[in-house]
Amino acid sequence: MKFLILFLIMIPSLTFAAPPQEKYADLPGQIPVAEGKKLYQENGCPLCHGDQGKGDGSLAAGQTVTPRNFKEYEEMKRMPTIRMEQAIKNGIEGTAMPAFSQFSDSQVNALTNYLRSFLVESYVDLKMCAFQTYHVDAKILKQPFRVEADEPKKYNVEVSGTTISLSRKNKTLPATQKMHRTHFRVMQNDRMASVISVKIKRCKKEVDDMLKSIIPDKT
Ligand code: HEC
Structure with a gap:
């Protein structure tokens, strides 16, 4: 009992x-972009990824793995936020993507937000x-x-x-x-x-x- x-x-x-x-x-609401845009432009990202994120920067053409188009849904949907964060922090081996280990988590977050905003x-x-x-x-x-x-x-x-x-x-x-x-x-x-x-x-x-x-x- x-x-x-x-x-x-x-x-x-x-x-x-x-x-x-x-x-x-x-x-x-709208993705906040101001800080990410500044970081993107001040750290040479457009050289490869292009001003509008289309992957058409001046250094892009000669690369074996060319930067993808951040404005393309089919490209972006296969890219979870964590993968973008890791690419920025650690770089991507076998590609020209350098590691930006100096960025704080909130800076990396601002950048991934900005990259998303190219599409939506x-x-x-x-x-x-x-x-x-x-x-x-x-x-x-x-x-x-x-x-x-x-x-x-x-x-x-x-x-x-x-x-x-x-x-x-x-x-x-x-x-x-x-x-x-x-x-x-x-x-x-x-x-x-x-x-x-x-x-x-x-x-x-x-x-x-x-x-x-x-x-x-x-x-
Ligand atoms: C010297 C050229 C170069 C520079 C500079 C560069 N990238 Fe990249 N990036 C690449 C290449 C090449 C790739 C691999 C192809 C792809 O996935 O787009 C890549 C991939 C990425 C990816 C991940 C895509 C994936 O496949 O997971 C992100 C996110 C990214 N870059 C963000 C940035 C940011 C933010 C900056 C500036 C702080 C930057 N990149 C600077 C060349 C560059």
Whole structure:
């Protein structure tokens, strides 16, 4: 009897340990660019990457690995922010990209923001578990907009008022896949107003932890 009471008392804290089904965020406003632009111009980035980030700087032509076009969606969506940060801090071996290890984290952040702004005015990086739904409020966008999923077969997008709801059709990831990254484009007429980058995890650990605390390990 004592154990039963103890168990009943524990239930609320167990359910609390599970990650929520729904997540919420606001679509951020315009990417801040002033500091990043200054750093970009003062540190020779345009020599290779070009003034407009098109990869057409005066030193670009002769390189074996030429700088990519930061204005191209197909190029940029395959570039998570962490990868840009590492490229700036450590350089990229086998290419002309030098390491800028003197920059502080906030300077590197200002630079990645500026590089993003070549493509879009607004950008957001989100993380969710495969079973969750993310509601992103895009009230900062005044005109009507539509949202396009890069992988419409795998992801649902619903727009209701200014809220964009994103979810995965299959609520888990394949056992072999730890995480998956996908993108949603917020379009106004034919202009890409914003990119929502979502990193999806299985969240197996959270679910396992919860199960473990309910069913104690006998070994
Ligand atoms: C001497 C030429 C050169 C200069 C100067 C240079 N880069 Fe690069 N950069 C490259 C090349 C080449 C690549 C590899 C090709 C690519 O990914 O665009 C690269 C790649 C990158 C990438 C990562 C792309 C990826 O593939 O992950 C970022 C971010 C970047 N550069 C930012 C900067 C910034 C910011 C500056 C200035 C502070 C700068 N670069 C200066 C040549 C240069």
